[in-house]
Amino acid sequence: MRDSTLEARGLVERFANGADRRSLLVGLTAEGLLLADELVPRHTANESRLLANLPPEELAAFDCVLRKLPIAIGDGGQSAA
Known part of the structure; x- marks a missing residue:
């Protein structure tokens, strides 16, 4: 989104x-933080299942x-080779 x-x-x-x-800076509202608190454990559990x-x-x-990846993304992929 x-x-x-x-x-x-x-x-x-x-x-x-x-x-x-x-x-401008972007931050989570109280409602956004509640949603993140709900979704992060579900994401972590799914990630663990996929890698198990x-x-x-x-x-x-x-x-x-x-x-x-963050290094490659930061420099447009130039250092990934």
């Missing part, structure tokens, strides 16, 4: 960035790839 949809549903709110007036049958060496390789 886009921020505006989440904002319209009352799950997030936008507020001024005191460090940079050109940008992978052998340790495959889990380690998967973890390595996941740790590299």
Whole structure:
């Protein structure tokens, strides 16, 4: 969902960035936090279920790839090679 949809549903709110007036910050509302508190354990349980049958060496390789993704995303994928 886009921020505006989440904002319209009352799950997030936008507020001024005191460090940079050109940008806005987005944060969870009380209702958004309640929803996150409900969904995160369900997501974690599903993730555990999906990974439960992978052998340790495959889990380690998967973890390595996941740790590299933010770096690749941040530089447009240039360092992923």
